[in-house]
Amino acid sequence: MKSLSASERTAFGLMFHHFSGPTDPGYAKGSLSSEQFLSVLKGIDTDRLASPNVFRESYFDNQGDVCVTFDDNLKSQLSVAIPVLEKLGLKAFFFLYSGAFEDTLPLFELVRYFASSQFDSVERFNSAFINSAIKQSSDISYKELAGQVSEVDYLGEFSFYSQSDRIYRYLRDVILGQELFEARIVSFMKDYGFDQSFAPNILLDRDDIRYLVKSGHEIGFHSHSHPTSLGRLDIDSQRLEYSKSKKILEDIVNRPIWSCSYPNGSYDESSLALMGELDVDIAFRSSPLPSDLKSKPQYEIDRIDHVDMPIYSRSKI
Numbered sequence: 370m371k372s373l374s375a376s377e378r379t380a381f382g383l384m385f386h387h388f389s390g391p392t393d394p395g396y397a398k399g400s401l402s403s404e405q406f407l408s409v410l411k412g413i414d415t416d417r418l419a420s421p422n423v424f425r426e427s428y429f430d431n432q433g434d435v436c437v438t439f440d441d442n443l444k445s446q447l448s449v450a451i452p453v454l455e456k457l458g459l460k461a462f463f464f465l466y467s468g469a470f471e472d473t474l475p476l477f478e479l480v481r482y483f484a485s486s487q488f489d490s491v492e493r494f495n496s497a498f499i500n501s502a503i504k505q506s507s508d509i510s511y512k513e514l515a516g517q518v519s520e521v522d523y524l525g526e527f528s529f530y531s532q533s534d535r536i537y538r539y540l541r542d543v544i545l546g547q548e549l550f551e552a553r554i555v556s557f558m559k560d561y562g563f564d565q566s567f568a569p570n571i572l573l574d575r576d577d578i579r580y581l582v583k584s585g586h587e588i589g590f591h592s593h594s595h596p597t598s599l600g601r602l603d604i605d606s607q608r609l610e611y612s613k614s615k616k617i618l619e620d621i622v623n624r625p626i627w628s629c630s631y632p633n634g635s636y637d638e639s640s641l642a643l644m645g646e647l648d649v650d651i652a653f654r655s656s657p658l659p660s661d662l663k664s665k666p667q668y669e670i671d672r673i674d675h676v677d678m679p680i681y682s683r684s685k686i
C-alpha cells in the first residue's frame with residue numbers, strides 16, 4: 370500500500386460507507402459510530418480538510434487537500450455522520466447510484482444485510498456461499514479456487530480483505546460473473562427463507578438528497594445499477610450506466626453534476642473517456658494504489674477507505 374506522510378501532500382478523498390447510531394444498528398462490517406468518525410477526521414491536519422468546491426479548485430494546484438466522501442446512498446450517513454460534519458463546518462461529497470430510487474433494495478445492499486443478519490460473521494457467510502456455489506458448479510473445488518486466488522494474488526493489495534473475502538469476490542467477479550452470481554445468491558438467500566421484505570429502509574430518498582444539497586453538500590454520480598465490475602463492461606453499457614445516473618440525479622437536485630466515483634473502484638480507459646464526455650471535473654477511485662492507465666489524473670483521484678485509516682492516524686497526516 371502506498372504510504373502517506375505529512376511531507377507527501379497528495380490530495381485524496383476519505384471514503385465512507387456504513388455508520389451506526391441509536392436509530393441505525395450498523396449491520397455492515399466496519400460501520401462507524403459518530404465518535405469513531407470524528408476520530409478518523411481528527412487524524413487529518415485541519416488545514417488539509419476541504420469541502421467539495423474548495424477541493425475541486427485546489428486539486429489542480431497540488432495543495433494536498435483531503436475531502437470527505439460517502440458512497441451508496443445510506444441513510445446512516447445523514448443521521449450519524451452529518452451532525453459530526455456540521456460541528457466541524459465541513460461539507461462532503463455524496464456519491465449516489467440512481468437505481469436506489471426504484472422500489473426494491475438493490476441486490477448488493479440486500480446481500481450485505483442478509484450476510485450480517487443471518488450469519489455470526491462475514492467469514493461464515495463467505496464460506497457458506499462459496500461452498501454452496503461450488504456444489505452447484507462442481508467443476509472447481511474450494512482448494513483449487515483458493516489456489517487460483519493466491520496465484521493471482523486477487524485483491525491482495527487491500528489489507529482489509531480477509532482470505533475468504535478475496536475468494537468470495539474472485540468467485541463473484543471472475544468465475545461466475547454478474548448474471549450467474551445474481552442467480553446463485555438469490556437462490557442461496559431463498560434457501561435461508563430470506564427475501565426483500567426482511568430488509569429495513571436504509572437508503573436516502575429524494576427529499577434527503579434535496580436536504581443535503583440545501584445544506585451545502587455535493588452530489589456526485591456513482592452509476593445507475595451499481596454493477597460489481599463496471600470497468601469490465603463495454604463502453605456503451607458504461608455510458609448508459611453513467612449518463613442515466615447523472616440525468617436522474619440532476620433532475621432531483623436541479624443543477625449540473627460535476628463529480629463521480631466508480632462503483633467498487635472498477636474502471637478502465639473507457640470510463641475515463643466517458644468522464645470527459647459527461648462534463649465531469651473530478652472522479653474518484655477506491656484506493657491509493659498506483660494506476661496502470663495513462664489518464665488525466667483528475668479522473669483517478671485516490672481515496673482511502675476509513676478501514677485503512679487507523680494505520681495512518683498514529684500521527685496526523
Ligand SMILES: [Zn+2]
Nearest residue numbers: 440441632633
Ligand atoms: Zn458503491
